[in-house]
Amino acid sequence: MLNDEQRFLFDTLGYIIVPDLLSAEQIEALQSTLRISDEKSASVSQDEDPLHWGKIWRDILDLPNLSPILEDLIGNPMLREARRVREMLDLPTYRLDHINVHTHVKKGYEGRPLHGGLPVAGSFKYHDGIFYNGLTVVSFELFDTGSNHGGFACIPGTHKANVALPEGWADMSESVHDCVARIAAKPGDAIIFTEALIHGSLPWNVDAPRRTVFYKFSPITVSWAADFFNPIDFLQYDDMDDRKLAVLEPPNARYPDRSTEPELRS
Numbered sequence: 058m059l060n061d062e063q064r065f066l067f068d069t070l071g072y073i074i075v076p077d078l079l080s081a082e083q084i085e086a087l088q089s090t091l092r093i094s095d096e097k098s099a100s101v102s103q104d105e106d107p108l109h110w111g112k113i114w115r116d117i118l119d120l121p122n123l124s125p126i127l128e129d130l131i132g133n134p135m136l137r138e139a140r141r142v143r144e145m146l147d148l149p150t151y152r153l154d155h156i157n158v159h160t161h162v163k164k165g166y167e168g169r170p171l172h173g174g175l176p177v178a179g180s181f182k183y184h185d186g187i188f189y190n191g192l193t194v195v196s197f198e199l200f201d202t203g204s205n206h207g208g209f210a211c212i213p214g215t216h217k218a219n220v221a222l223p224e225g226w227a228d229m230s231e232s233v234h235d236c237v238a239r240i241a242a243k244p245g246d247a248i249i250f251t252e253a254l255i256h257g258s259l260p261w262n263v264d265a266p267r268r269t270v271f272y273k274f275s276p277i278t279v280s281w282a283a284d285f286f287n288p289i290d291f292l293q294y295d296d297m298d299d300r301k302l303a304v305l306e307p308p309n310a311r312y313p314d315r316s317t318e319p320e321l322r323s
C-alpha cells in the first residue's frame with residue numbers, strides 16, 4: 058500500500074519517487090539484457106517486447122515493494138473484495154498497458170516537450186479514499202539523473218489543472234519555465250506518475266547516456282496502447298506465475314466468476 062506520505066504526495070503532486078525500489082543486482086540484470094538501442098518514445102511492438110529479454114523483465118511485473126502501491130493507485134477495490142469473499146487468489150486488479158525503453162537520451166538531446174495533462178492524456182480522480190488513475194507510469198531509472206543532468210520533469214499538481222499550458226512553455230530545449238520541477242532519481246529509484254500530469258524530459262548534457270525503463274499500467278478495463286499483451290505468449294516461462302499472467306491480460310472487466318484465459322496455474 059501507499060503509506061500516508063506517499064498518498065498525500067501523489068494526490069497533491071501527481072507523482073511520487075520510491076527510492077531504491079530495485080536492488081543493485083536487479084539494475085545490473087536490466088542493464089545487461091537491455092537490447093533496444095534507440096527506441097525513442099514510441100511503444101515497442103508487443104510481439105517483440107522486452108518481456109522476452111530475460112527473467113528480470115518479467116520479475117518487475119510484480120514486485121512485492123511495488124505491486125501494493127499500484128493496487129492502491131490503479132486497482133479495483135470492488136473486484137478485490139469480491140475475490141476476497143470468494144477466497145480466490147489475490148491477483149492484481151490493474152494491467153500492464155505497454156512498455157517503453159529509452160536509450161536515446163545522450164549528450165545534446167534537446168528534451169521531450171511537456172505533454173500530458175487532463176483531459177488529453179489520462180485521468181485522475183480521488184474520491185472517498187480511493188484513487189481512480191488512468192494510465193500510470195513506473196519509470197525505473199538505470200542512470201543517475203542528478204538534477205543538473207536532465208531526466209524527468211513535470212509541473213507538479215497539473216494532474217488537476219483546468220487550464221491549458223500557456224503557449225511556448227512546452228519546449229524545454231532552450232529554457233525551462235521556473236514552475237517546471239526537475240525530478241532527480243538515482244539508479245534503482247522509481248518515479249511513479251499519472252499521465253494526467255504535465256510532464257516531459259529535460260535536455261541531457263552529460264557524456265553518459267540515460268537509460269530508463271517505463272512500465273505503464275492501466276485500469277483493467279482500459280487501454281492506452283492499440284495492441285495488447287497475450288498472456289499465452291508467456292506460458293513458456295516457468296517464472297510466470299498467475300499474478301504476472303493476470304497483469305498481462307488484455308482489457309476486460311475480470312468478473313470474479315468468469316473462466317480465465319490462460320487458466321490459472323495454481
Ligand SMILES: O=C(O)CCC(=O)C(=O)O
Nearest residue numbers: 196208209256257258271
Ligand atoms: O523522460 C521522462 O522520464 C519522461 C517520459 C515521458 O514523458 C513519458 O513516458 O510519457
